[in-house]
Each structure stands twice: as structure tokens, then as C-alpha cells.
Amino acid sequence: MFFEGSEKKIEMVTSPEWVSLRALGRSFWAEMVARARADILAVLSNEHCDAYLLSESSLFVWHDRFLMLTCGTTTLVDAALYFFEQMPPEHIRCARFQRKNEYQPHLQKTSFMDDIDRLSQRVSGCAFRLGYLDGHHNYVFHLDKPYEPAIDDTSSELLMYHIKGKNADYLCSEYQRIKDIRRLLKLHQLFPDFALSDWLFKPCGYSMNAIRDNRYATIHITPHKNSSYVSFATNLDLANSPIVPILLKQLNPGCWDLIGFNSRWPEKVLPKNTPYQCLSTCEIQLSCGYRMGFNHFQHSDHRKVQAEKL
Amino acid sequence: MFFEGSEKKIEMVTSPEWVSLRALGRSFWAEMVARARADILAVLSNEHCDAYLLSESSLFVWHDRFLMLTCGTTTLVDAALYFFEQMPPEHIRCARFQRKNEYQPHLQKTSFMDDIDRLSQRVSGCAFRLGYLDGHHNYVFHLDKPYEPAIDDTSSELLMYHIKGKNADYLCSEYQRIKDIRRLLKLHQLFPDFALSDWLFKPCGYSMNAIRDNRYATIHITPHKNSSYVSFATNLDLANSPIVPILLKQLNPGCWDLIGFNSRWPEKVLPKNTPYQCLSTCEIQLSCGYRMGFNHFQHSDHRKVQAEKL
Numbered sequence: 265m266f267f268e269g270s271e272k273k274i275e276m277v278t279s280p281e282w283v284s285l286r287a288l289g290r291s292f293w294a295e296m297v298a299r300a301r302a303d304i305l306a307v308l309s310n311e312h313c314d315a316y317l318l319s320e321s322s323l324f325v326w327h328d329r330f331l332m333l334t335c336g337t338t339t340l341v342d343a344a345l346y347f348f349e350q351m352p353p354e355h356i357r358c359a360r361f362q363r364k365n366e367y368q369p370h371l372q373k374t375s376f377m378d379d380i381d382r383l384s385q386r387v388s389g390c391a392f393r394l395g396y397l398d399g400h401h402n403y404v405f406h407l408d409k410p411y412e413p414a415i416d417d418t419s420s421e422l423l424m425y426h427i428k429g430k431n432a433d434y435l436c437s438e439y440q441r442i443k444d445i446r447r448l449l450k451l452h453q454l455f456p457d458f459a460l461s462d463w464l465f466k467p468c469g470y471s472m473n474a475i476r477d478n479r480y481a482t483i484h485i486t487p488h489k490n491s492s493y494v495s496f497a498t499n500l501d502l503a504n505s506p507i508v509p510i511l512l513k514q515l516n517p518g519c520w521d522l523i524g525f526n527s528r529w530p531e532k533v534l535p536k537n538t539p540y541q542c543l544s545t546c547e548i549q550l551s552c553g554y555r556m557g558f559n560h561f562q563h564s565d566h567r568k569v570q571a572e573k574l
Numbered sequence: 575m576f577f578e579g580s581e582k583k584i585e586m587v588t589s590p591e592w593v594s595l596r597a598l599g600r601s602f603w604a605e606m607v608a609r610a611r612a613d614i615l616a617v618l619s620n621e622h623c624d625a626y627l628l629s630e631s632s633l634f635v636w637h638d639r640f641l642m643l644t645c646g647t648t649t650l651v652d653a654a655l656y657f658f659e660q661m662p663p664e665h666i667r668c669a670r671f672q673r674k675n676e677y678q679p680h681l682q683k684t685s686f687m688d689d690i691d692r693l694s695q696r697v698s699g700c701a702f703r704l705g706y707l708d709g710h711h712n713y714v715f716h717l718d719k720p721y722e723p724a725i726d727d728t729s730s731e732l733l734m735y736h737i738k739g740k741n742a743d744y745l746c747s748e749y750q751r752i753k754d755i756r757r758l759l760k761l762h763q764l765f766p767d768f769a770l771s772d773w774l775f776k777p778c779g780y781s782m783n784a785i786r787d788n789r790y791a792t793i794h795i796t797p798h799k800n801s802s803y804v805s806f807a808t809n810l811d812l813a814n815s816p817i818v819p820i821l822l823k824q825l826n827p828g829c830w831d832l833i834g835f836n837s838r839w840p841e842k843v844l845p846k847n848t849p850y851q852c853l854s855t856c857e858i859q860l861s862c863g864y865r866m867g868f869n870h871f872q873h874s875d876h877r878k879v880q881a882e883k884l
Contacts, residue, residue, distance in 0.1 A: 367707050370679045380884070391884040396828075396876075397677050397801050398735055400708065403884075425708055491707050518706075543853065543872065548881035558879075562853065569868075571858035574690065574701040574713075 267469070268371065269486030269493030270364040271321055272340035275331045275419070276347065277358040277411070284327040286314055292350075297323060300334050300343040308461035308473055315473040315480060317463050322473050322482045333497065335484065337372055341379040348386050358411040358552050359387070360525075363403040364423065365395070367491050376403040394546040394558035400521050402558050404550070411553040418527040420502050422511060424494040426518030426566065427487075436487040438467055445470050445485075449514060454507050455481050490572050503528035512540075518566035525554040539564045577779070578681065579796030579803030580674040581631055582650035585641045585729070586657065587668040587721070594637040596624055602660075607633060610644050610653040618771035618783055625783040625790060627773050632783050632792045643807065645794065647682055651689040658696050668721040668862050669697070670835075673713040674733065675705070677801050686713040704856040704868035710831050712868050714860070721863040728837040730812050732821060734804040736828030736876065737797075746797040748777055755780050755795075759824060764817050765791050800882050813838035822850075828876035835864040849874045 278285060293316065294304050303319040316323040321333040334340045344361055361383060363376045380391045388408045395401025427435070431448050434440065442464055446452065451460065451472070458474040458481065465471070470485040481498040494515055502508055512520065520540075522529065544560035588595060603626065604614050613629040626633040631643040644650045654671055671693060673686045690701045698718045705711025737745070741758050744750065752774055756762065761770065761782070768784040768791065775781070780795040791808040804825055812818055822830065830850075832839065854870035 365708070368679075368685075370682065370685045372680065375678075375680045377884070392881045393884060394881045395879055396736070398675070398710065398829075426706070519708075542877065544877060544879055546879040546881055556881075567852065567854060569705055569854055569856040571702045571704045571856055571866075574687070574703060 266368060266371070266488070266491070267336060267486055268366055268368060269335050269484065269488075269495065270366045270423075271333045271335045271484070271495055272338065272364075273331070273333045273360075273362040273421075273497075274340060274344045274347075275329070275358075275360050276356060277329045278351070279355045279357060280328045282328075282352075282355040285325050285330055286327055293323060293325060296332075296343045296346050299346045300332070300338045300340045302334055302336075302338050305463055306461050308459055308475060310459060310475050310477070312478040313475050313480065315461060315475045315482075317461055317471055317473055321471065321484055324473070324475075324480050324482075326478060331480070333482065333484075333495075335486065335495075339373050341374065341382060345382060345386060348383075353387070356407065358409070358413075359389075359407045360550075360552065360554070361405045362523075364521075365399075365401045367493070376405075380405045390551060392548060392550075392556075394523075394548065394556065395521075395544055395560060399544060400519070400560045402521070402523055404556060406550055406552045406554075408551060410551065413526055413553050416501070417499075418501060419497065419499045419525045420527045421521070421523040422496040422508055423521040423523070424496075424511070424515050424517035425492065425520060426490075427492045427494055427515040428518060428565075429516040431514055432487075432492065432516065435470070435485055436468060436489065436492065440464060440468060440470070442470075449483065450510055454510060501528065517563065519560065519562040522557075522559045522561070524557045527557070529557070529559075576678060576681070576798070576801070577646060577796055578676055578678060579645050579794065579798075579805065580676045580733075581643045581645045581794070581805055582648065582674075583641070583643045583670075583672040583731075583807075584650060584654045584657075585639070585668075585670050586666060587639045588661070589665045589667060590638045592638075592662075592665040595635050595640055596637055603633060603635060606642075606653045606656050609656045610642070610648045610650045612644055612646075612648050615773055616771050618769055618785060620769060620785050620787070622788040623785050623790065625771060625785045625792075627771055627781055627783055631781065631794055634783070634785075634790050634792075636788060641790070643792065643794075643805075645796065645805075649683050651684065651692060655692060655696060658693075663697070666717065668719070668723075669699075669717045670860075670862065670864070671715045672833075674831075675709075675711045677803070686715075690715045700861060702858060702860075702866075704833075704858065704866065705831075705854055705870060709854060710829070710870045712831070712833055714866060716860055716862045716864075718861060720861065723836055723863050726811070727809075728811060729807065729809045729835045730837045731831070731833040732806040732818055733831040733833070734806075734821070734825050734827035735802065735830060736800075737802045737804055737825040738828060738875075739826040741824055742797070742802065742826065745780070745795055746778060746799065746802065750774060750778060750780070752780075759793065760820055764820060811838065827873065829870065829872040832867075832869045832871070834867045837867070839867070839869075
């Protein structure tokens with residue numbers, strides 16, 4: 265049984281003078297989530313944000329912004345199109361739609377090119393691929409509309425593949441407990457004072473949303489013997505944070521990607537004795553105001569591959 | 575306009591006491607090629623072998639063996655199934671079916687798993703993937719039947735991606751001449767005393783078959799600005815040959831794979847000052863008597879990637 269961990273992602277910013285997106289209520293968001301062929305499992309709220317845990321990843325809703333990530337064979341483009349249909353275009357200030365390269369793209373319902381064909385029929389946008397087509401890469405489509413993000417409007421994704429070691433073995437095992445996963449990921453150290461909402465899937469798989477004020481962090485673990493995937497996404501500033509080095513140490517991925525929007529890279533992500541090497545790096549200034557970066561790293565142990573019996 | 579250069583490949587060995595495969599005649603092979611949705615463009619023969627140039631790659635037929643490679647969206651599995659239907663199974667001594675990771679797998683008519691489901695309904699086989707699912711890799715399915723290849727029964731594939739420099743620019747240009755491509759690839763130096771048969775496609779693309787006695791070499795060039803692909807396959811012994819270093823020098827690929835069946839790797843493929851680094855290596859002894867190796871290399875200049883506008 266294969267499950268695609270690689271995510272699609274949308275983030276939109278709306279006019280603050282317009283309705284609060286939170287006031288649209290759970291029924292609106294449940295409908296949008298359903299369009300992507302996912303369900304809401306749980307919700308966690310604070311003064312700034314509603315954080316929904318989904319059957320396939322997460323949705324965060326602020327007053328004038330939302331972020332939705334979905335994995336598996338969900339059709340996130342349908343959710344994006346639903347939002348565009350419901351909302352007056354002049355109140356959408358910024359919209360970005362991303363897709364990560366999939367382990368098994370032929371099992372997806374649509375390709376990124378199919379998605380942008382549909383999006384382009386409704387809104388005017390630009391699309392790019394960062395990274396080679398035959399390697400790790402990230403696709404982005406964004407509204408072709410000038411926007412000036414606030415100085416603290418940065419976001420980062422750490423996408424880890426082929427996790428190894430005893431923590432990885434535990435995460436791939438049948439008997440897991442939320443308490444052990446939280447400890448293994450060092451969540452209380454990484455996200456102090458955050459409210460957490462997490463979910464353990466059967467037979468395995470784990471999702472976590474964390475919020476503090478207007479900051480979020482989300483982790484999704486798709487364990488597979490030869491194609492594991494763990495994603496971490498946040499709007500925290502990672503530059504002076506131990507989060508990336510700690511997650512890499514705890515999960516020991518064979519390779520990983522770091523994607524950022526106006527984000528500063530953690531200086532100590534690759535300390536002197538790192539076993540990781542940067543194999544691919546790509547940066548572009550998008551006309552929607554974000555500088556997008558994509559970087560791919562590989563562990564020195566990742567070179568020797570076992571043939572996989574199919 | 576995108577064209578998938580990545581190839582599917584079948585190689586089968588039949589009993590020498592059975593009919594000569596060459597005696598089956600062009601009509602038989604034309605029918606088999608048609609099953610894969612390709613056509614025969616030209617044929618070159620010598621005492622040992624018929625080398626067919628196809629609309630999508632090549633077919634080589636010896637008395638007791640054939641090798642067929644097809645690219646694009648051809649369905650080589652249908653050709654393999656046709657051969658299995660036509661031939662008494664006791665006369666098929668060895669059969670291997672391979673598929674390279676594709677640039678755009680979702681555009682293919684079937685996946686490798688679909689193909690082996692169909693093959694397995696007719697013959698008993700084993701399947702493996704060499705290389706990570708999220709990186710360059712090669713799939714192989716082979717008859718689960720013991721076979722002892724002759725000592726000189728070795729084959730190699732050099733698969734080059736993202737070719738760069740003035741030769742690459744020429745190969746991607748609109749106005750090309752066979753004579754210039756032969757010179758650029760140094761074919762007369764690489765394959766002395768070989769008979770050549772080659773073809774220039776419109777608007778671009780080049781295929782070449784070469785034979786000498788029972789030895790073959792074949793080159794297929796799929797030029798694309800950001801997803802070029804050049805394949806070279808041969809049963810020549812590459813260990814003490816300058817072929818691989820010369821092709822790498824002339825085409826300057828950003829990355830390349832070397833796949834072998836009982837082949838010895840060229841010692842000087844990676845000399846001291848090579849710009850290439852081996853990022854992935856995998857070997858397996860197949861129960862059909864071949865030791866299969868897969869290696870992936872990347873050029874140091876390949877790290878910096880330009881975002882591609884879509």
C-alpha cells in the first residue's frame with residue numbers, strides 16, 4: 265500500500281477591510297476541504313487563527329489569510345477554484361499554489377500543468393518550476409498582481425525523505441503512541457508555548473498542527489519502508505532557530521529540501537561536520553512580492569542504494 | 575512540445591536450436607514494432623545482425639537474441655507480450671524488460687507496475703527498482719529462470735541528461751546535418767569499422783545504429799532546452815574504451831546514469847579532476863544470471879538551477 269506524502273499547498277491573502285475569513289465559519293471551510301477530497305478531523309483555535317487538522321494534512325485560517333496543504337491524491341486545485349469562485353477577485357491580494365514533485369506522479373488525478381490550465385481560465389497568473397524536472401523540484405503558480413508582504417511574512421518548508429535510524433523505525437512501526445512521537449520529535453522544545461493538535465493514523469502516519477499567536481508550525485509524517493516523507497512547514501523565522509538542525513538530527517533523512525518565501529536560511533543548518541551536501545539550489549523573485557528559494561540536500565550515506573524488490 | 579526521451583528496453587535470448595529470429599523476417603518484426611506503436615524507418619544488416627532504426631529508437635535482431643528500445647509514449651510491453659504469445663515458452667531462455675524513470679511519467683500510457691502486472695499474467699518473473707523512487711532509477715523485470723550468459727555477453731547504457739555547451743546548442747538547433755552530428759559525436763573514432771545507419775528527425779532529434787560482427791552501439795538524442803536526454807547503449811566492453819569519457823566530454827551532461835549487465839565499468843570514467851560525483855550506486859545479482867549495476871553521477875556545475883517559466 266503506497267500513500268503519497270508529497271503535498272500541494274495554497275496560500276491566499278485577502279483585504280483586511282473585507283470580511284474576516286474566520287467568520288466564514290467551519291461550514292465554508294469544510295466545503296472547501298471537501299472540494300479537495302479531504303475531511304476536517306479536528307480544530308484548534310486561538311485569538312488569531314483556526315488550525316484545522318485534515319484527513320490529508322492541514323488548513324490554517326487567519327482573518328485575512330489562509331494556508332491549506334493536502335497530500336495523497338487530493339485535488340487541492342478544486343479547493344483553490346472554489347475559493348476563487350466564492351470571493352470577489354478585487355479582495356484577493358495574493359495567491360500562491362504550489363506542488364511538490366511526487367514519488368508516484370502517475371497516480372495523481374491531475375498534473376501541475378493540468379492544474380494551472382484550470383487556474384489560468386479563472387485568474388491571471390505566472391508559473392515556475394524550481395529544481396530539475398528529473399530531480400526534486402517544486403512548482404509554483406501565483407497571481408500576477410503586485411503585493412508587498414510584511415517584513416515578518418516569511419514561510420519555510422523542510423521536506424525530509426528516506427528517514428533512517430531508530431526514530432524512523434519507530435515511526436514506521438505498527439504500535440505508536442502520540443506521547444512517544446511528541447517526545448521523539450522534541451515538540452515541546454521546538455515549539456514552546458504553542459498549542460498542539462495532533463492525530464495518529466492507522467496503520468501509521470502522524471499529523472500535527474501547532475499555533476502561538478499568529479505563528480504556526482505543522483508536521484506530517486508518511487512512513488514507508490523505502491519512500492518515507494516528513495514535511496514541516498512554518499511561518500516562524502528559522503534563521504536563529506534550532507528547529508531545522510534538531511528535526512534533521514531526530515529523523516536523519518537521506519535527503520531533504522528547504523523551500524522558503526522571503527525566509528532567511530538558518531545559518532547553522534549545515535555546520536562544519538555535516539553529512540549533508542547541497543546538490544541543487546534555485547532562487548527567484550516572484551512578481552507577487554516573495555523571493556522563493558528551493559534547495560536540495562543529500563546525506564553522504566544516501567549514495568549506496570539497495571535494489572528494491574517489487 | 576515535450577518528447578519523452580527515456581527508454582523502455584527488452585532483451586530476449588532464445589534457444590539456438592530453435593528457428594533463427596532473423597529468419598522470422600521483417601514482417602514479423604514490423605508487426606512487433608507496431609504493437610509498441612512505433613514504425614521501422616531503416617534497416618542495416620551484416621552476417622550476424624539486423625539493426626532496425628525505429629520512429630522511436632531501435633531494434634537489433636540476432637539469430638538467437640533480440641534487443642528493442644523505445645522512447646516517447648510507446649508501449650513496449652505490448653511488443654514483449656506479442657513475442658511471448660508467438661513463441662513457445664521453452665525456447666525463451668532469458669528475457670529482461672527495463673524502464674527508465676521518465677521526465678513526465680504521468681504522460682505515459684502505463685506505469686512499470688501496470689506493465690509487470692500484465693507480463694506476470696503470462697510469465698513468471700521478478701522485478702526490481704535500482705535507485706530511489708524520488709531520484710534517477712531503472713526498473714527491471716526478468717524471467718525467473720536460470721540462465722548462464724557467455725563471458726562476453728555484457729551490455730552497458732550511458733544515459734545523459736541536461737547536455738550543455740556548443741555541441742548541445744547545435745543539437746537543439748533547427749538546422750542540423752547528419753555529417754556534423756557524426757563529427758560532433760566523433761562516431762568514426764568511437765566506432766571504427768562499424769557500419770552506421772542514422773536518422774535526423776524534424777524539428778530535431780537524432781538516432782544512430784552501428785554494428786560490427788555481433789557488436790552493436792546505438793545513440794538517441796532528444797534535445798530539449800531544459801530536459802535534454804541522450805542515450806547510448808552497447809554490448810562493447812567499455813572497461814578499456816575511451817567511449818564513455820569522449821561522449822561525456824562532447825556532450826557535457828549535467829548528470830548521467832551508467833547501467834550495466836555483467837559489464838566492467840570503465841576505469842577512467844571518473845579521472846582525478848573529474849567534475850562529476852557519484853551520487854547513487856546500486857548493484858544486484860539477478861537470478862537470470864546477470865549482475866545489474868546502476869550508477870548516477872552529477873556535474874559540479876549542475877547545482878545552480880535556473881527557475882523555469884512554465
